[in-house]
Amino acid sequence: MTTHGYRLPSGGRIDRTRTIAFEFNGRRLSGHPGDTLASALMANGVDIIGRSFKYRRPRGLYGAGVEDPNSMVAVRDAYGYEPALRAGQVRLGDGMQAWSVRGWPSAVFDVGGGVQLVSGLLNAGFYYKTFKWPSWSWFEPWIRRATGFGCPQAVDENRKVHHRHATYDVLIVGGGPAGLATARSLIGSGLRVFLAEDQPQLGGSLNWEAALIDGQSGSAWAASMARTLAEDSHTTILTSTTVTGAYENDHFVLVQSFWDDRGVHTECLWKLRAHHVVLATGMIERPLLFPDNDRPGIMLSGTVRRMINEFGVAPARRMAIYTNNDSGYLTALAAYRAGMAIAAVVDTRSAEAAMHATLSKEMGIPCLFDAQIQATAGYRRLATITVRQVSAVTKIACDGLAVSGGFSPCVHLAGHRGSKPVYDPTCGAFVPGDVPERWHVVGGVKATLDLSATFADAGAVAHTIRAGRGGLGSAHSPRVDVLSLGTGAIPTQPSVGSSSRMWVDFQNDVKASDIELAAREGYVAIEHLKRYTTLGMGTDQGRTSNVVGLSLLAALTNRTLSEVGTTTFRPPYTAIRLGTIANARRGDLFKPRRLFPTHGVHENRSAVFEDFGWERPDWYRSNANEREAAVALEMAAVRNHVGVFDASSLGKIEVTGPDAAKFLSRFYVSNLMTLKPERVRYSVMLKEDGVIFDDGVVSCLSDNHFLASPTSGNAEAVAAWFERWRQTEWPTMQVAISPVTANWTSIALAGPLARALLARLQPDFDISNDAFPHMQIREGTVGGVSARVARISFTGELQFEVSVQARYASSLLSTVLTAEGDLEPRPVGLEAWLRLRLEKGYLHVGSDTNGRTTPLDIGMGGIVAKRQDDFIGKRSLKLAFATSSEREQLVGLRALDGSLEVGGRILSRGHTQVPCPTEGYVTSACFSPSVGESIGLALIQRGHTRDGEVVKVFCGGTPISCRISNPIFYDPTNQRLQA
Amino acid sequence: MKLQLQSSLGVDLDAAPNEAGGLPNGMALRERADVGCVFLNAAVNAAEVIEGGNEALGVQLPARPGSISRGPRCSAIWLTPRAWLVQCPVDDELELASRVNAAFADKRLHAALFTDYLYWLELCGEGAEAILQQGGFVSLERDGLAVGHAKRTLVGNIPAVIIHERKFEWLVGIERSRTKYFVGWLNSVRDAPAG
């Protein structure tokens, strides 16, 4: 019948005019465009594609699509590498390479197959009972090594990924007869319809079933439907697109793949919202249980039809069929018409129940009724089956066996939304239960096997949707003349053979005997069964095994299938590549980097950037090549002449309106009602639990116009915090909050020569010490452009902070850095800046405070006590713990021997070795050039009462001695910043 | 002395898709450094300041969400129930802001300089909406964001102001510090397959 492998001389939807070459396990093979890897392998006579998970049994193709538990392969096409795919899901590409992912040295000759010799020990849950002595860690590495499919490889990925968002009136899931008919009936309704079909062509089962619709073959009808729908401007049809998940409020996630002769080149992940949902997902065939039912050559009956009709491949030379419903006969007919030899149809039912039996008999196909398979033989491929009937046992030679145990509707998407499937005993299947509002279920997914009924149903659903949306149009009712699948089949229990040879879950090697054992040991809750035996937990997610396993458990525990129920259906329906979800969000696209407008100027100065929410210069290589040396030079510049620091990320929130001062006073520990125009005040801000949230200065620019400057990291959070309280708690306050941080660039000039440097910028206001003292702000022009200049200090030196609109930023920074004469300004990075403030004992929120620090702990108790009116967090400062003597309070530390490090623990009194109790930690530390000592700030229990005390600090190694001191190490009288 | 103006685009234009090529089917992307902005924010209900605002700006401050009023010198975009974005030629920014601030000395309405906060990109062409929709829904409504309307939303995981100027013409404003990221993102999504 065939001259080349198993390819049939004619038929199928493949393009026989072209041949494409591919490799499987290093063998060069060929197929045709339109083939899947599965059909091409079958056409080339490849029997064994992989090995099972636990016993490493040889495995051939079992299903043609996502339901296949067996054919896991690794694939490399022209666009990338996939370590674990099912062969039936892979469109064949030219030059494609594929490998079996289990079995060593090969899937055909697998040394690991020897594990079958001890399979009696490896039943369900065996590892819970063993490997405890001497320790699981002795066994685990060996067991781990034996697991898993493929392995990711570091190879170039050329596959592009895109994400799309869309809103539609109707989403139709499934482009089989039910979905197509529904879409056709919605044409002209004015509704925007989106139809997603997971196969490359529309039609679903019509492509491989014998059906006549409106006088045409099923596939011809589907093709004409596709043309009609493609012409409709309101309908969008995507093939090769799987709806993988349904989420609340009718959001769906879809994966669309675009492929050409060389493989999948693009994937598009759709996030789609639909007002109506039509579930037309059809059914998946399920197997029958019998001894040694896992041999290569045994496959689902529908898969056989699909191989013949869609791909022109004969799955075997001599086929037998084992069925409990009428679809087995359709397979027999399809095989017969394709010219294959049929060994027998083995039907578990009696002759009267089989409505298509006569047809088979007319064609001379032997039919055995009331029959069950009690054994099979053939290691690398099926060779014989042994059939038992009441009166006889027959051994039949065959190299292929098509199995049908009925059908399971694809209820998954409804399940994602929490809809519990219900067991319908009349059709022997779980169908969707209560579906969400505006969901409609059509066709096979509600176990409708009859096409006429499906079309009628589709028309009715379309009518409902149109009526609900006020749409127009009329139903389209195709005329059907078709060989029906007959009635549904109830899963039946095997009555012959050993349960320890019956595979329920092919991938994980869960056998009927494992389910018996689980039941015996009390793992009878369906989730317990699943977890104990691993039933349905493989990559196929139990599509073929679940119902079989459930019916077995039901029988073993004398319950109905309804009572047993199903496990929870969780997204995704089919596995999604992580790379597709990640959408090339790599590197800088993973998280935006926020750049200063002056970024280029810093780059020119060889700044070393750190990401603090913004890319900020940490230190400058233009100052020195080593971080420590550069930092020392930058500190010296500030102390001795002038340093230039980019403070652009510092928050800038304009707070305006008649109640602005009152409003701000409710957030800060200090009273801001008394803040006059051109004045600046420092304070801290609390959350309601009394813990410090942020600090910074508030400037009064003019009456009713304030500028709050939260820390860089909190700029957005503080603006949102203000806004939330304004809207929700104090809606009648007349205040407006305008966050304008990125509009401005702030350049701080710090050091004894700061005023001279500022003068070079020719401000249009007096900057002398008398006219512009410390803690004041001016608006005017600097360098000829509008600017705000604040005289504040974070370094303890004379300091001006100049803010201009960002478009002048680079010019401003370049100008001050290249100031001529004896000013010698240096760029100063964040590290030097933070050490300068540490010498001065200024707080760095987040470093010197933690999630429990209150203003009382940092020495602001006096200011709190003065406040008469309420502010956020004030009440919490009166709770017992805030005033308790155990509080950790902020103090200074001077190292007496060794050097302090951030995070050093203060050992409790009397302890000199760890482990031991501690009473605080070092929050900031550095060697201070100005003081000539290793200094730090620390939160220490009762610290404010312990000035001068010597404590032991553990910074790794031997604890060092430190003296508790005032936190202001540098210029305690503030002479320098007021100069 | 006078500090120099710098292009408001803090990124290398050569790396960006531009009119010379890179974008599919006749689409164009262009920086709009000519757009100046003033952020108007009311400390009281909008109704109380609309009249004064109109007088100072010569344009009706819109009260309907998402709508834009266009005047001879500037246009005003609804941002929140109490706040508007005023677009004007970049050189008019200071003067417009001063006029508003002079009209509302008590600060019931405040005009903040805002030109340098936002970086504006113009995206034109039939596929422009599809490009934006790779970064978010743009609108979850059946009919999308109508022509002549604006909204704030997320595009490519960052906040943006989107204005649907006219058919196939969009203006996108993003915070300046994320410009380089956004242009990189546009580069990564521009060759999406149709469908």
Add this chain to the structure above:
Amino acid sequence: MKIRQYSLRALALCALQGHRDWPPAWRTPQPKSSYDVVIVGGGGHGLATAFYLAKHHGVTRIALLEKGWIGGGNTGRNTTNVRSDYLFPESAAIYDLALRLYEDLARELNFNIMLSQRGWLTLIHNQHQMELAAHKLNWLKCNGVDGEIIDRAVVRGMLPHFNMGRDARNPVLGAFLQRRGGTIRHDAVAWGYARAADRLGVDIIQNCEVVGFEKSADKITSVHTTHGRIHCERVGMAVAGQSTALAAMAGFRLPLTTHTLQAMVSEPIRPVLNHVVISPATGVYVNQTQKGELVMGGMLDLYQSYAQRGNFPTIEKVLSAVVEMFPSFGQLRLMRHWGGAVDIVPDSSPILGPTPVRNLFINCGWGTGGFKAIPAGGLMLAHSLATGSTHPMAQPFGLDRFRSNRLVDEGAAAGIAH
């Protein structure tokens, strides 16, 4: 012949009999009308409580009520990570106790819980985090808990698939490593405790929901269930995700909100990742199960939810971070995702001990850290139920701390996810 002790020998013997001789792992008793102690909640903490109560305190009349199937709550839905590298001595003490108990649990329960101490790596992305790591290390050494800081080269050797390139958005300077951290087979913990507790006489009653409490003065006298009324002397409650509702039934409030914590798993692949890795920059963690699947998770969904379902925006964030860290993992496939309902306390520390109802004791509020604390949580609740007093280790975690605002805020102290 029924075989009770689990061992390789027993397995071999049973194999000869076709495994027909294994008894049920636990009985299926009908509830009696009265017990000394009723434990509500058949998750890890409830089952551990029952076991330690019977084992250490000799209480024999114990009922454990589970409204569904045991281990079906967060115990069955978590990502199975264990570690004890906590900062505060109070937290470190309790989590390290749990880890030490886990280390010997397989033998104690005669049930292999598959503790795999393959090491917990908290990545260090910048200088600031390096300082935090040093801080943490000092703290742990003071607490007597193990930990070490490893440098970039060592991380590279440990994580061959990790993105060490210059294009990495979050560069790695090193990592904080707790070698004793790792993973445990979560179902085995529930089943192991259940089987061991059952053998000590505890009645484990599944599919039995508590619908109310009968009180006299400020004491519970009996528990109303879907299986009828059960009289009892003391009640223990360990019902993560349902704590608020049960407390309301008993007449008091808890400072909790319930959120979804999601987890996702890839298809099984060959061993590629030996450690548990968490990145503080993204809050995302990933490890590979013994079966080969990658288990991945991230931060909580920020809004309150009892949905116990996954949600795509979070999944997208987590998986983008995973692929950014391990670019080749982009080739793998997301097989399943799910969500658990976790109880979040303002200070992210548990609530243990007495309640306003005199004979009702609780164990709740573990947030995302419940699984790793199971043995200690059980031990603490058992102590309260047996003695009526609070174990010294549990004292910092009493409900009363919210009145004085004396919180144990681990998250705030370290800025790290649990």
Add this chain to the structure above:
Amino acid sequence: MILIRCPYCGELRTEDELTYGGEANIARPAETVSDEAWTDYLFMRTNPKGIHQEQWCCSAGCGQWFKVVRDTVSHRILDVWKFEEVSQAAEEVA
């Protein structure tokens, strides 16, 4: 996926564009209240499994806070209203 129509800007927003603000209608006590009342305000929440009144902010849109009645199991939104308005649904629940 949470989906809420903002009552201020009228746009449908997904959870990516919204910020959750916790339980609504928790009154801020005056400074003079007892420790118990204050810590109740700080920490105690109703946390119901089912109908919940809560605050949300249209944070990526018009920046306004509003109130929502949501089912914490199904994520169905039963009502949305502005701070200055009263909700029929919320009153029925209460």
